[in-house]
Amino acid sequence: MSVDFAKTPKLELHLHLEGAAPPAFIRALAKRKGVDLSGIFDEQGAYKYTGFVDFLRVYEAACTVLTTPQDFHDLTLAVLEQSAAHGVIYSEAFLSPDFCGGGDLSAWRDYLAAIQTAGATAEAQMGITLRGCITCIRHFGPEQARRVAACAQETAGDFITGFGIAGDENAGELADFIYSFDAAREAGLGLTAHAGEWRGPDELRAALKHLRVSRIGHGVRAIEDPALVEDLAERGTVLEVCPGSNIALGVYRSLRDHPVERLRAAGVALTVSTDDPPFFHTDMSAEYAGLHRSFGWDQPEFDTLAQTALRAAFCDAVTRDTLA
Ligand code: ADE
């Protein structure tokens, strides 16, 4: 019997807002807008994809029906309701201006206002705090990333607290994004980069050297280089580990094969998140239950996860104090 960790308080630092869209939510929008998205769902109504690159295609197809600020308001409420039901008290969500209303970045402030309004409602009604980490998309290239970084610079503040990069890790090189990360750092934003999910240890090194991030999205393939693991532990670099995502996308075959326990035992600072929960048939309670079942993680390990996430969160000190 699996233990229910739904009530254990959790902080989630790696959740893509659009990637958390329930399939039924996207289907309803598609129907209302007369868009045929039937090809991206299986017979059970779940998202259907064949591997990572196809996952990105389906993800982007789902985003095509998120065309108005109201859609993002409703999406944010639906996502936070799910998160709160699994004990999440703080969610730092990746927000991608590229996926807001067909990528018209001039309307970004309107989308952001709608997301923020929904966040405030969720906080009042469900006790979950939302902050945003603006995320550029690697396979859209460095020029587009500069424009997204400009959105981040313009809206950095109490709510927009971070800047990151997601998308296809095999597209281009992280060094091409130095300009965008420098701009975000100058705006006072915390920095994180997806790295070490599809490429090996050198990609984490590139994120640290060129983008000077304090956190790494996934980062699990650091395990292939013991010297890097030692370095991460010494620096206190925080990995946003998403075991269910890695297994669903085929980075590892099973949780038993996943390096999360070896990274923890080596002293690497870890947090645990869901990435894109409906795509991977996961949620935060399921992630905790899996870690309990496979590695015997229990309250002490979960307390450490929460403390690490609190320290690594990009929110301001006042917000952090309210969560402690
Ligand atoms: N965007 C959403 N999920 C992602 C993942 N797992 N890797 C890279 N980009 C993503």
Ligand code: ZN
């Ligand atoms: Zn991600």
